[in-house]
Amino acid sequence: MSFVDSLLAGLSLVGNFESFLALAIGVAIGVIGGAIPGLSATMAVALTLPFTFTMQPITGILLLLGVYKGGIFGGSIPAILIKTPGTPASSATVLDGYPLAEKGQAGKALGMALWASCTADVISNLSLILFAGWLASFALSFGPPEFFTLILFSLTIIAGVSGESLLRGALSAMLGLLLATIGLDLVYGTNRFTFGDPNMMGGLNFIAVLIGLFAIPEILAMVWNPRSHEGTTRIIGKNWVTFSEYKKSFKSIVRGSFIGVFLGSIPGIGAAPSAFLSYSEARRTSKNKENFGKGEIEGVAAAEAGNNGVAGATLIPLLALGVPGDVITAIIIGAFMIHGLQPGPMMFVLNVDIIYGLFIGLIVSSVFLFLLGSVAIRGFKYVADIPRGVLFPAVLILCVYGVFAVNNNIFDVGVMFAMGWVGFAMLRYRIPAAPFLIAFILGPLLEDNFRQAMLMSGSSPAILFRGPITWFFWAVTAITVVAIVHTGIRATRKGLDQHKENEE
Amino acid sequence: MHNRTIQIQLGVGALLASGFLLLVAIPSWVSSPSNVPNIILSPLFWPNTLAGLTGLVGLGLLLTSIRSPKPLEQAPSDVDNRAAAYVRLFAMAVIMGLTMFALPRLGMVWTSMLAFASVAFLIRTSHPVAALISAVVMPLVLYIFFAHVAGVAIPQGVFVRLS
Numbered sequence: 165m166s167f168v169d170s171l172l173a174g175l176s177l178v179g180n181f182e183s184f185l186a187l188a189i190g191v192a193i194g195v196i197g198g199a200i201p202g203l204s205a206t207m208a209v210a211l212t213l214p215f216t217f218t219m220q221p222i223t224g225i226l227l228l229l230g231v232y233k234g235g236i237f238g239g240s241i242p243a244i245l246i247k248t249p250g251t252p253a254s255s256a257t258v259l260d261g262y263p264l265a266e267k268g269q270a271g272k273a274l275g276m277a278l279w280a281s282c283t284a285d286v287i288s289n290l291s292l293i294l295f296a297g298w299l300a301s302f303a304l305s306f307g308p309p310e311f312f313t314l315i316l317f318s319l320t321i322i323a324g325v326s327g328e329s330l331l332r333g334a335l336s337a338m339l340g341l342l343l344a345t346i347g348l349d350l351v352y353g354t355n356r357f358t359f360g361d362p363n364m365m366g367g368l369n370f371i372a373v374l375i376g377l378f379a380i381p382e383i384l385a386m387v388w389n390p391r392s393h394e395g396t397t398r399i400i401g402k403n404w405v406t407f408s409e410y411k412k413s414f415k416s417i418v419r420g421s422f423i424g425v426f427l428g429s430i431p432g433i434g435a436a437p438s439a440f441l442s443y444s445e446a447r448r449t450s451k452n453k454e455n456f457g458k459g460e461i462e463g464v465a466a467a468e469a470g471n472n473g474v475a476g477a478t479l480i481p482l483l484a485l486g487v488p489g490d491v492i493t494a495i496i497i498g499a500f501m502i503h504g505l506q507p508g509p510m511m512f513v514l515n516v517d518i519i520y521g522l523f524i525g526l527i528v529s530s531v532f533l534f535l536l537g538s539v540a541i542r543g544f545k546y547v548a549d550i551p552r553g554v555l556f557p558a559v560l561i562l563c564v565y566g567v568f569a570v571n572n573n574i575f576d577v578g579v580m581f582a583m584g585w586v587g588f589a590m591l592r593y594r595i596p597a598a599p600f601l602i603a604f605i606l607g608p609l610l611e612d613n614f615r616q617a618m619l620m621s622g623s624s625p626a627i628l629f630r631g632p633i634t635w636f637f638w639a640v641t642a643i644t645v646v647a648i649v650h651t652g653i654r655a656t657r658k659g660l661d662q663h664k665e666n667e668e
Numbered sequence: 669m670h671n672r673t674i675q676i677q678l679g680v681g682a683l684l685a686s687g688f689l690l691l692v693a694i695p696s697w698v699s700s701p702s703n704v705p706n707i708i709l710s711p712l713f714w715p716n717t718l719a720g721l722t723g724l725v726g727l728g729l730l731l732t733s734i735r736s737p738k739p740l741e742q743a744p745s746d747v748d749n750r751a752a753a754y755v756r757l758f759a760m761a762v763i764m765g766l767t768m769f770a771l772p773r774l775g776m777v778w779t780s781m782l783a784f785a786s787v788a789f790l791i792r793t794s795h796p797v798a799a800l801i802s803a804v805v806m807p808l809v810l811y812i813f814f815a816h817v818a819g820v821a822i823p824q825g826v827f828v829r830l831s
Contacts, residue, residue, distance in 0.1 A: 218818040328671075331728045335682055338722045342689070345698075345718070349711035354699045356711060383787070387760045389747045390791040553793020554802050557784040564767070564780060565810045569820045574771050581764045593674055611714050623706040656735055 174520025177222050186223045187525055190230020191532040195540040197231065198238020200550065201248040203559070205235025207379050209495045211559065213371060214566030221503035222518055226525040228499050229479075232492050233285060233529050236435060236475050237537055240277040240468055241544050244270055253435030253471040256443045260456060260463030267459055271541070275405030276413065276461050277468045278537040282530050283414075284421035284469040288476030289526040291425040292483075296512075296519075299484035303509040308616035309627050313637035315610045318487050319603055320641050322432030324648035326596035333599045336590065340600035343368060344607025351615060363575040367608070370498050371570045372579040374601055375563050378491070380584025381591050386556045388588075405461070413465035416446040420466045424473015429480045432602070434490040435471040442470025476526060483507050483519065487606065491598045494605050502570075675733035682726025689719035759790055775825025780807035 177183075190212070197208025209231045216224030239251030244261035257277060264273040306314070319341075323333030346357045347367030358364040410417075420442030427438040446466030447456040456463050478489030479496075486508030488494035500507050505515060512519055567580045590597050621627035628634060694715050704710040747753045763786050770779040781803050788799035811830060814820040824830065 215813075215818075329732070331675075331725055331732060332678065335678060335722070335725045335729070338682075338718055338725060342715070342718050342722070345715050349700075351709065352701055352704070352711050354701060354711050356698045356715065357693070359697065384757065384760060386791055387756045387787075388753050390756075551793060551795040551798060553788050553791050554795055554799045556791060557787040557793075557799065558802060558806055560787055561780045561784050561806055561810065564783070565776065565807075565814055565822075568776065568822070569814050569818060572821050574768070574823065577771065578768050581768070584764075585761075592669075593678060595678070614714075615709060618706075618708050623708045652732075656732070662737075 170516045170520045171524075173517035174522075174524050177517050177521035178226065178524050182220075183223050183226055183521075183525065184528065186219070186227040187230045187529055188532050188536065190227040190232075191234035191529060191536050192230075192540075194231035194234020194236075195238035195241075195533075195536055196234075198235035198250045198254075199241040199540060199544055200555065201242045201246065201250055203250070203382070203555075204378075205232060205239060205251045205253075206491050206495070207382065207559070208235045209492050210375050210378050211562050211566060213495060213499055214569045216499055217502060217569060221500075221505060222521045222525075224503065225496065225499050225518075225522065226529075228496050229522070229526060230529055230532065232496070233472075233475055233526075233533055234536065235492075236472055237278065237281040237468075237533060238540065239471075240281070240464075241274060241541060244273045244277065244464070245544060251435075253439055253474070254467075255436055256439035256467035256470065257464055259443065259467065260458075260460045261467075263457070263459035264461065264464065269459070272405050272409075272461060273464050274541045276409065276464050278534065278541065279405060279410050280413070280417045280420070280465040280468040281472040281537070282534045283417050284424055284472035285475060285530045285533060286527070287418070287421035288425050288428065288473045289523070289530065290476075291429075292476040292479050292526065293523045295429065296480045296484045299480060300509040300512040303485050304513075306509070306633065308613040308620065309630055310633045310637070312610060312613040312617055312628060313634045313641070314485065315487065315606050315613065317637045317641045317644070318431040318481075319599065319606060319610070321430065321644050322602050323599045324644055325433055325437065326598045328594055329652055330645070330648045332593075332595045336595045336597065337599040337603040339586075340603030341607045341610070343373070343600075344604050345611075350608065350612050363573065368579050369567070369570055369573075369576045370501070370605065372567045372576040373583050373604055374495055374498065375567055376580035376583025377587040377590075377597050377601055379559060379563050380580060381587035381597075383556050383560050384584060384588040385591060386552065390552075409461055410465075413462045416442070416450070416462050416466040417469040419445060420469030421473040424470050424475075425477040428474030428477030428489060431481045431487050431489045432598075433474075434478075434598070435474040438474050439467045439470035442473070443467045479522075479526075483511065483522075484509060486511075486609075488602055491601055494598075494602050497605060672733050672736040672738065675729050675736060679726045679729030679731075679733060682722050682729060684726075686719050686723030686726060689722070690716065694719060756790055760787070763787060763790070771823055773825055774827060775829070776823045777807045777811045777830060778825060778827075780810075 193212055194205060194208055197203045198205045209228055212228060212231050216227055235251060236253055239249055239254035240257045241250060243249040243254040243257040244265050247258055247262040249255045249258055261273045264270065319337050323337040324330045326333050346364055348365050349356055423442045424438045427433045443463060443466045446462055447453050450462055452460055478493045481487045481489045482493045482497060486506065488497050497507060505511065563580060564577055567576050568574065570576060587597055617627050694712060698712055698715055700711045707713055763783060767779055767783045784803035784806065785800060788803065793799045811822055815822045
């Protein structure tokens, strides 16, 4: 199929009112979800997922992608107005956004956040369109040993960069991998931790685990401290961003977008590190570097470009390799699976219409983001006023209905509650939840590819080092571990030195 | 909690979990055919490997905690009254347990209404009227969507049934 044929096939799939409406509703839900502190883009995507079960695959996935895009931008609104990032990715936006709001220039900061987000979104989507197909055609030559080493690399980097330490991330990933062993054995069909319960034989439901892990702990945190998430909202003010200010920050926006694309395409890094790297690069190269942190509009632009640049790029490993780049794409992979689709290189051969439909939808989502984002900035006051004492019980009920609807099974609701407590314990012990979820998704794939490789080689581990692709993944895994351990040792030494100084 | 305390507790927890898995859980609850040609292909291999690695991670956490500086002072609490916070958490666990018990008996709509109202009360909502209205309206709206639009067989319970 030629490029034009693929494009037309995609257009025939999404060129209807239903798809665009789903995308617009998705962006609106995402912006609102991201703007409510305590909800986050991740929770918004997770809670929207059950509503997509009855939709056409492309419509449902577009709705979720809309929520993703909207949620990442939405997080910047409370970051600027109440100094509380709606999503972790917006943490860097607080640095200059809130000081601008204190000066009565919140409208300017929010306007720049929107413009930078939309620019980065377009660059990220174009990068996805350019690179995903190329990577998928390359990945068609992957066999079980290559996939095993790729997944191992992904898990290593996710475990290493998600939390405060590699070891806590690794513990989280181990727990996720262990949870994924529940069910019937992939080769022999024997029981593993099923306790004779038929509900456990197919393994734990992915949606129940993810909603339990990401939505319920927030409710429990609210129960633990009902006075959390309180803040003073700053007024938007009459100042709005001008085109000359956008032009002045354009270099930082483009640089931040490419940082986002680069980091987003590596599974596991996510939007927050990208936003901080983009911000620090903008500060390093800016003429007004001393103004950064005190209310510099370029700082807001760089941070927002950095985190939105990731949004399209995280779909590169998802679509091309079937490996989710972050938690949100891990949820989106669930939507693909529910509709009987398996992201990965074969999807570019078997479902090229869906791939190109998604590309078209993503480009359109940037336009919706611009239009709906402008409205959301002005409507934030109403979103911020939603009482938490009504919002969180509503989230709980949404979770119960949503999780039940996956399999019509009350057992899944119990799994969700149980995972909620696990997630809350992880929150209290500062264990990152992302490696847990991604390991839970990739666990069966990792084991399956390992065992297939062993079957191919007559149980010789040499097959795991059979060619340049496996060597490459082993090498980058080793480099990642060394880099993270080195950083950890330096941080510990710094902490010890500081501690000695404090004692003196 | 201080970082050092967390590392120690996590390290001990991971070692205990690893020991439990290797000595009790895997031998008891993972079955394997007796004719597996190679140990690597056995259904036991993967859980055992993961349990072993969990133990290693636990050991690493303990070792790093030894190198971490000892805290000079008590970590500040994130809540005003910890005892009350634990009571609220316990109450939430009871609400979840009762929800599971009531779902097949009362049905999802009525159970959700009760769960909504009790959670709103538990987190001391400052808008009790809005919470009560939402507690009634929201489960009904979700029921209409899932039962009549999505075609999901929402549990009706044995007492009051909805059309």
